[in-house]
Amino acid sequence: MAEADLLKPSYAHNMRLIGHCDQAGRSDGQQIMVRNGYAYIGHVCSKGFSVIDVRDPRKPRTVNYIANPPNTWSLHLQVHDELLLLVHGRDMFSQPEMADERNYYKPKAGTHGAHRHEEGHNARNWSAGMAVFDISKPEEPRQIGFMPVDGTGLHRIWYVGGRWAYASAMLEGFSDYVLITIDMQDPTKPRIAGRYWLPGMNLAVGEMASWPLELGRYGLHHAVVHDDVAYCAWRDACLVVVDVADKANPKLKLGAALRRRHA
Secondary structure (H helix, E strand, C coil): CCHHHCCCCCCCCCCCCCCCCCHHHCCCCCEEEEECCEEEEECCCCCEEEEEECCCCCCCEEEEEEECCCCEECCCEEEECCEEEEEEEECHHHCHHHHCHHHHHCHHHCCCCCCCEECCEECCCCCCEEEEEECCCCCCCEEEEEEECCEEEEEEEECCCCCEEEEEEEECCECCCEEEEEECCCCCCCEEEEEECCCCCEHHHCCCCCCCHHHCCCCCCEEEEECCEEEEECHHHCEEEEECCCCCCCEEEECCCCCCCCC
16 A cells, blocks of 8 residues: 555644555454564454564565464454464353343453253353464464353463463353463463452352442453562452462452442
């Protein structure tokens, strides 16, 4: 696309658009990670991820697209060294009740789509977990591992290399997304090492929530981890700070008590 054909932003300060890529017609993109001149883009509606050659920023071009299993979206991904970690979760918006996107942010969305049996058979028809790809050949990602989970699946991942990754996961038996620590020592066999949730989220063991469930989603959106501390954006529970030094037993470091006031 010639520079003269690029869209002119309505407002810009000391910036101008120099290149554009239509992502082979897959215009939806939720998260982008760039490594060695290639951009990896996680999709919502397109249910997979794209690889864009951005070595010439004026002429980015789509070089690959890797599709997910049916009914599975990959909103988020992480890239470090020669590994790409990709979430697998149920495509929430494919469900009729999610035609109004506002329903996704309501409390009942937390347990929505959890593993269940209907009429005596397994009703889950999506992939839930985390896929691991080798991107040593940037244009040819190759899946080398997968970590399955029971439940709806993963939402966000935090990975900056090394042995440990962290993610938000909606697991069977919980009211919404919780924090998991992931052992990446063998990238072909990643495994959950530990979990942390707010007391009241583990419905499977009879916990009772102390917050007004009808007014908000008390689930982990994502965590940013530094020096064995996970700073967790816990949706309507606000900030939760978790000590993850013991990967098998994460624990609360600084209160999750910053809950929003409800009218």
